[in-house]
Each structure stands twice: as C-alpha cells, then as structure tokens.
Amino acid sequence: GENVEQHPSTLSVQEGDSAVIKCTYSDSASNYFPWYKQELGKRPQLIIDIRSNVGEKKDQRIAVTLNKTAKHFSLHITETQPEDSAVYFCASDPGAAGNKLTFGGGTRVLVKP
Amino acid sequence: GAVVSQHPSRVICKSGTSVKIECRSLDFQATTMFWYRQFPKKSLMLMATSNEGSKATYEQGVEKDKFLINHASLTLSTLTVTSAHPEDSSFYICSAREPGPYNSPLHFGNGTRLTVT
Numbered sequence: 001g002e003n004v005e006q007h008p009s010t011l012s013v014q015e016g017d018s019a020v021i022k023c024t025y026s027d028s029a030s031n032y033f034p035w036y037k038q039e040l041g042k043r044p045q046l047i048i049d050i051r052s053n054v055g056e057k058k059d060q061r062i063a064v065t066l067n068k069t070a071k072h073f074s075l076h077i078t079e080t081q082p083e084d085s086a087v088y089f090c091a092s093d094p095g096a097a098g099n100k101l102t103f104g105g106g107t108r109v110l111v112k113p
Numbered sequence: 114g115a116v117v118s119q120h121p122s123r124v125i126c127k128s129g130t131s132v133k134i135e136c137r138s139l140d141f142q143a144t145t146m147f148w149y150r151q152f153p154k155k156s157l158m159l160m161a162t163s164n165e166g167s168k169a170t171y172e173q174g175v176e177k178d179k180f181l182i183n184h185a186s187l188t189l190s191t192l193t194v195t196s197a198h199p200e201d202s203s204f205y206i207c208s209a210r211e212p213g214p215y216n217s218p219l220h221f222g223n224g225t226r227l228t229v230t
C-alpha cells in the first residue's frame with residue numbers, strides 16, 4: 001500500500017520567517033495531494049491541495065509544490081504568524097484503489113512571536 | 114464548502130458499555146464516509162470505510178465486531194464502540210468527500226473524544 005513520509009516532525013520558526021514541510025510518497029499512481037491543518041483538539045481542516053497535473057499551487061501565504069518524478073511534495077508558508085502554529089498533515093490519494101487518503105505523520109509547527 | 118457534522122463531541126463511559134457516534138453530511142449526500150482514529154500527538158489512522166447500503170470495509174487490524182459501522186442513509190454513518198475498554202479511549206473523527214469527482218476534497222467532522230473509565 002501507499003506510504004507517506006513527512007518531515008520534519010517539529011518545526012519552530014520566528015514570526016515572519018518561512019516554514020517548509022516536505023512529504024514523500026511511494027505509490028506512483030497517487031494523483032491528489034491535500035494538506036490539512038489541525039489545531040489542538042479540533043478537526044483537521046483542508047488548507048490547500050494539488051493534483052498531479054500541476055507542479056505548483058499558491059493561495060496567499062501558502063503554496064504547495066509537487067515533483068511527480070521524485071514522488072515528493074512540499075508545503076511552504078511565508079510570512080508566518082502565531083496563528084499558523086498547529087499540526088500540519090500531508091496526504092496522498094491513489095485515486096482508484098478504494099479512494100482512501102494516506103496521511104503523513106504530521107509536523108508540529110510553532111511560530112514564535 | 115461541504116460540512117460534516119459529528120456528535121457527540123465528548124463522551125465518557127464505563128468499561129463494558131457501548132458508545133455510538135454519529136456522522137452526518139450536511140447539505141450533500143455521501144455514499145462513502147471514512148472513520149479515523151487519532152491518538153495524542155499522532156497522525157490519523159483510517160479504521161474503516163463506511164458504504165451506504167452495504168457492509169463497511171475495515172482496515173487491517175481493526176476489529177469489525179468491536180467497531181460496528183452502519184451507513185443506513187446517504188447522509189448518516191454511525192460508529193458504535195462495543196464493550197468499550199480504557200484502551201479504546203481516543204479521538205474518533207469521521208470524514209466525507211464533497212460532491213464531485215472521485216478524488217474530491219475530504220472534509221472532517223469535529224471529532225469525538227471518547228474516554229473509557
């Protein structure tokens with residue numbers, strides 16, 4: 001089955017700096033890659049996603065890049081703010097095979113004021 | 114966007130009792146819903162796929178007789194934790210895909226924190 005590795009597991013940045021989280025996946029058939037933000041005790045919320053037919057997608061301070069050849073994708077947060085502090089999960093979707101997402105292990109991001 | 118509602122948000126029960134958790138898709142129909150379990154500071158672990166009108170598909174290692182799933186309508190799936198024990202204490206979250214293509218975005222319910230005493 002699919003395996004998703006996420007790094008780093010924790011990330012501490014100064015407010016205003018950028019944060020980058022990287023994920024790799026194993027199933028070359030995967031074609032959809034969402035990112036979720038989860039605040040303590042709350043549900044994961046979809047913040048951005050990318051499909052395999054594009055290499056990059058941006059939404060304000062958040063961007064995601066995808067390298068299908070290398071089977072890795074990354075989340076970039078620019079001009080970080082304290083409210084960006086949360087746990088971020090990447091995921092991959094192989095599409096057909098049961099339509100199930102496989103999640104990475106998560107990255108705990110702390111933005112220091 | 115699509116909204117998934119989950120109830121209750123918290124439940125405390127005694128060992129040996131059963132607990133039912135409801136997951137509803139609001140304003141859209143979901144033929145498939147997914148149930149996840151999350152331990153503290155850990156990732157989301159898929160337990161089972163709930164299929165409307167048919168049996169749920171369980172992931173390897175998940176006891177189907179322990180975690181009963183029923184998806185009786187296009188907007189409601191339920192997870193019943195039977196004969197609960199303290200090790201069943203966890204955060205349970207349901208999810209459903211918004212209407213669209215087969216890999217449309219997945220949205221989560223607000224989760225249920227189960228504590229078994």
